[in-house]
Amino acid sequence: MFWKKHLTSHVNMLVKDGVDNFKRTLGHNYINFLNKSPASIHFKSQLDLWKIHGSTDVFQIDSDAPGSIGLKADLEHFNTAKIDDPDTWNVYQFLVSLMWEYTILIDEHKVLPRLLEPLYGNPLRIRRGPRLITQDLSHSVSEYSLIKSKTGIQDNIRVLEIGSGYGRLAHLYKFLGAKKYVMVDISPAIIVAQNYMHNIMPNLKYFDFRPIDNFESVQQEFEQADVCFMSADQISLLPDKYFDLAINVCSLMEMKMETIDYYLKQIGRTTTGYFYTKQWTHQNNLQDQIQLTKDDYPIPRDWTKLADRVDPAFARLFEQVWKIR
Template sequence: MNQSISEEEGIKTLNSMIEVIKKSEVIYHPSLFWEKLNKINLQQLQTSGYQNFKRTVNQNYFNFLVTSPINDQFISLFLKWLKNPKLGVFTSRFEGDKYLECFEHKFKLNPIQQFFYKLFVSMLWEYTGTIDKENLLEKLEEPIEGNPLRISYKGKLISQDLCNSILEYYSIMNHVPSDEKENLTISELGGGMGGVHSCF
């Protein structure tokens, strides 16, 4: 059964969870790093809302704002792309608003940053396609929930997060014997926002 709760109820539940942890034994307390990050995340949710979590909270984790050609990740991916260049990456489009909040900094991507970010994500999409034996890129699309940065490529919404989830999926499945893949149960601790689960 899929039950949804209001944003206000969600924040209230998060606060009550934090209070329970504070009352628990010290061994179960998060480190100062996680306390600070959780405080920032909660503030972002209260200020910008759950409906924008991919523009706020998600930016604090595994979404890298690669907006320059001298970024190490851009260079690495560009060198891979050069081995089999797909010129279609230059046709990707950045749609909608470009506002973000990373940690406590709010900003808007300028046109140059937008160009390199959409190019990076499109090259990542093509790189992911080189190992995508199960055609997950064709089956999956970036969900609209959370108001992601909207990059349109090959007629669908793509994202760095979805590519990374597919790459993580294969990093698991490439080590599972073929005869065990049919009856496999996966349990993930600290699963974040659950991107990898969509691949299974």
């Protein structure tokens, strides 16, 4: 029920406003949270971080009117305020600026000044001077910074992302020189991601999604590709001990326990390095009558926890980094 309802909503958004506007519709169902009130926990988290950096640059923002595109979701438990509502837009702009300033503070590797938000997908136009600033870039750099600081892993690595969304982390890691990035997701996300990466990084070699009977039949093309797109049921075809880093952001929490266990075992089989996870601290799946807490994930006992923190950007999320054996 949970996934059926979500996928129907996602398809409806793409049909209604088009893939060219997915950062204003579908993107708000991933990690780009739309808040309509300064009383939200997300906004309060950013105000707490403001006390750390204390920068007045958060007020130095400019923007274009968002227009009428951007109904967040047609789901009962999601905020359905339109982003062109003046109060919602003012809160959102200030939230993005607060997040951006904190990300500057923690960005030890100076990724943020080098990585630009692609215009494909029609992101909301919020600027700091001439620079477009976005919530998605802030999340990506924050996640990368935690992984880098806790593992010391180099950038020229092989990455597996399960539940890869539209490709925001794939964009970052390929920009920084990742050897290979494999994106595993369900439709329509995997199709949106494939279209996105082809548009923003057209010079890369791609292994596009297609039905696969066995890995040997596509191995040569797979090995030659910089970025690969695969469906969730194809993860079992991937080779053993192939990846240096596995990532899951906010999708394990939406699965049943047996499915979570399956994916963690696949990560353990395919990855020899590290696993980064970000999930709700408490997930209440009303449709499937499943409740999941931070301590419920069946992490293998021989993995070593390197990091465990509340997400600085949003206190309802936790982040962990694990060493795989």
